[in-house]
Structures are given as structure tokens and as C-alpha cells.
Amino acid sequence: xxxxEILQVGELPDWDQGPLDTAFxxxxxxxxxxxxxxxQEVGGNVRGIATRGDLGxxxxxxxxxxxxxxxxxxxxxxxxxxxxxxxxRGIRVTNxxxxxxxxxxxxxxxxMLCHSRGMIGAETWVRDGSWKxxxxxxxxxxxxxxxxxxxxxxxxxxxxxxRLAGFGMSISYCDVASKPYAADWAFVSxxxxxxxxxxxxxxxLLASAETRxxxxxxxxxxxxxxxxxxxxxxxxxxxxxALLDALESGALGAAALDxxxxxxxxxxxxxxxxxxxxxxxxxxxxxxxxxxxxxxxxDNLTAHFSGAPLLTPVL
Ligand code: 8YV
Numbered sequence: 001x002x003x004x005e006i007l008q009v010g011e012l013p014d015w016d017q018g019p020l021d022t023a024f025x026x027x028x029x030x031x032x033x034x035x036x037x038x039x040q041e042v043g044g045n046v047r048g049i050a051t052r053g054d055l056g057x058x059x060x061x062x063x064x065x066x067x068x069x070x071x072x073x074x075x076x077x078x079x080x081x082x083x084x085x086x087x088x089r090g091i092r093v094t095n096x097x098x099x100x101x102x103x104x105x106x107x108x109x110x111x112m113l114c115h116s117r118g119m120i121g122a123e124t125w126v127r128d129g130s131w132k133x134x135x136x137x138x139x140x141x142x143x144x145x146x147x148x149x150x151x152x153x154x155x156x157x158x159x160x161x162x163r164l165a166g167f168g169m170s171i172s173y174c175d176v177a178s179k180p181y182a183a184d185w186a187f188v189s190x191x192x193x194x195x196x197x198x199x200x201x202x203x204x205l206l207a208s209a210e211t212r213x214x215x216x217x218x219x220x221x222x223x224x225x226x227x228x229x230x231x232x233x234x235x236x237x238x239x240x241x242a243l244l245d246a247l248e249s250g251a252l253g254a255a256a257l258d259x260x261x262x263x264x265x266x267x268x269x270x271x272x273x274x275x276x277x278x279x280x281x282x283x284x285x286x287x288x289x290x291x292x293x294x295x296x297x298x299d300n301l302t303a304h305f306s307g308a309p310l311l312t313p314v315l
Contacts, residue, residue, distance in 0.1 A: 002025075004024050004048055005024065005026075005047055006027065006048040006301065007043075009056075010052045010055045011030050012052075015291060016295075016298060019298055023298070023301070029061075040064065043064035046067065047068060048072065048304065049065070049071040049072070050074070050298075051072070051080075053096075054075065071092070073095040073096065073297065074293050075293065076096060076104075076284075077095070077233075079208060087315060093314040094304075094312050096292075100284035100292075100293055102289075104159075105232075115228065115277040116141045146169055147169065147172070147197060147200075148200045149188070149195060150174070151201060151204065151215070151237075152175060152206070153175045153182055153204075156204045157202065161182070172185060172194055172198065173185055173187060195223045199226065200228050201219075201223055201228070206233070207237050211237050212236050213239040217239060217245075217246070221246060225251065227253050227254075228254040229252065230256045230257075231255070232258045236261070240260070244267060247273050248269070255275070255277070257270075257278060257279065258281055260281075266278070299311055300313075
């Protein structure tokens with residue numbers, strides 16, 4: 001039997017590549033030098049796309065594949081997939097929710113602690129001899145007991161809040177509506193009001209056209225010179241220019257970011273700043289979670305091509 005032909009948008013670990021190559025005829029988009037030409041050559045036979053959350057599948061890619069039936073995303077975020085076009089064409093879309101929730105929450109908390117306590121600078125203080133030469137490391141900011149706002153109390157936001165409760169923090173959250181499972185936490189309907197009453201603001205929203213720049217200049221400035229914003233969602237949820245302006249002027253105290261506009265390129269202004277912690281989009285990046293994500297991404301493709309129900313459908 002002929003194997004279904006799929007387009008693989010980005011590189012994946014060997015433990016996924018092997019099984020993908022066994023089950024499908026895989027066209028490696030990420031290896032093609034001339035990508036539009038590659039799409040022209042193979043697109044006509046492609047029935048499935050395996051992509052990553054950070055890469056998605058845009059209109060041009062989907063249009064180059066007239067027989068496309070399914071897009072399987074390795075990641076919970078599918079904002080990079082042209083869902084409107086998929087709806088029009090009846091293309092199914094899947095993602096990998098749940099399996100990465102706890103790792104993303106863990107990294108968000110680690111970023112908050114690391115940055116508040118100045119751990120990166122403290123490491124350098126030890127290694128470069130400053131400890132011996134200059135004595136005690138400059139004092140940092142406390143975390144426990146402070147006020148925290150969680151913007152987006154979905155799966156990841158909920159796990160973030162649970163962890164924060166363990167630090168004795170007073171927790172508020174903002175979402176489209178109050179959540180029945182969050183009775184211990186205060187619902188705030190407006191992001192600016194949430195920022196005003198928070199020392200730390202976690203951005204844990206699924207990104208969409210509606211949430212673009214939801215953290216705007218007003219929200220950022222409402223955090224104030226002692227406030228910190230932590231983003232483990234998508235860069236597009238924050239107005240990055242406004243964020244940079246506020247970090248540079250001191251209108252915002254600090255930020256800890258795992259995601260950037262145009263990543264892995266990033267605005268060089270970030271590199272000049274000492275009050276920002278920069279992470280390379282690695283919140284779900286543990287061996288265990290990436291193995292689970294890969295399996296779920298592959299299982300969704302297999303389910304589709306064997307006529308079984310999709311495990312984690314988005315569309
Ligand atoms: C991954 C992600 O880092 O879940 C998402 O939406 O962006 C991440 O978990 C990414 O898909 C791996 O490249």
C-alpha cells in the first residue's frame with residue numbers, strides 16, 4: 001500500500017523522525033533550499049502537514065497542497081496555522097494540549113524566580129571572581145507573598161496559579177469569564193486593572209487575532225517600575241515595541257520572556273537590556289514532554305489516515 005505523503009515543516013527529534021519516515025513518505029520542507037519551488041514540486045501529492053507550534057502552516061503553504069486533508073501541530077499553539085483557510089477547505093487540524101502544560105508552567109515559575117533573585121547575574125558574580133573581590137551580591141527582590149496576575153486561566157494559566165499558591169501569593173486572573181474551578185482566586189475582567197494590582201503578570205493566553213497585543217502600552221505601564229511581566233505564550237500577545245520602550249525607560253521594572261516577534265531573530269534592543277531574562281522558546285523543552293508531544297502529533301496523523309477519530313482535534 002502506498003504510504004500517505006506528508007510535508008514536514010520543521011526539524012524534529014530522531015525519536016519522531018524515525019517513526020514518521022516509516023509511516024509516511026516525508027517531504028522535508030525545512031531542508032529545501034528553494035522553498036517555493038519545493039512546494040511546487042511536492043505540494044500536489046501532500047495529504048498531511050506535520051508542523052511545529054512555532055512554525056505553523058501559512059496560506060501559501062496550504063494553497064500549494066490542493067489535496068491536503070490534515071495538519072498536525074507539534075505544540076499547543078496553532079496561531080501560525082491559517083485556520084480560516086482550513087475551515088473553508090475542510091482541512092482537519094490537531095495540536096498537542098495537556099502533555100506540555102506542566103512543563104510550561106514550571107518554566108514560567110522558574111523564570112520568575114530566576115529573574116527576581118538575579119540568579120543569572122549571581123552565577124557570573126561567583127564565576128568571575130566578583131564575590132571574592134567585591135563581597136556580597138547586590139540584594140534582589142522577594143517573590144513569595146507578592147501579588148500576581150494570570151492573564152488567561154486556561155490549562156497552563158491554571159497550573160501556573162496552582163504553583164504560585166504554593167508561594168503564598170495572592171492570585172488574581174483575567175479571562176473572558178470567571179472560571180468555576182478558580183473559586184480561591186480573584187476574577188478581574190480587565191487586563192489593565194489586573195496589571196495595576198499585580199507585582200508579577202503571567203501571560204498564558206492561547207494567541208489569536210483577538211488577543212494580539214492584549215498586553216498593550218497601558219497594561220505594561222500599569223505594572224509600574226517594580227513590576228515584572230512573564231510571557232510563556234506567544235510574542236504577539238504583547239506589544240513588543242511598547243514593552244521595549246517601558247523596559248528601557250524603567251516604566252516597567254522587568255520582563256522574563258520565552259517568545260519573541262520573528263524568533264529566533266530578536267529585536268537587538270533586547271540584548272542591550274539588563275532587566276530582561278531571555279529564553280529560547282523552550283518552555284515545553286524537556287525530553288519527556290517532547291517525546292509525548294511527538295507521539296501525540298504522530299498519533300493524530302495515523303488516526304486520520306486510518307479513518308479513526310482524531311485524538312486532539314482543533315478543527
Ligand atoms: C514548542 C509551542 O516549543 O506548544 C507550543 O505552542 O510553541 C511549543 O511547545 C514548539 O512547538 C516546538 O517547536
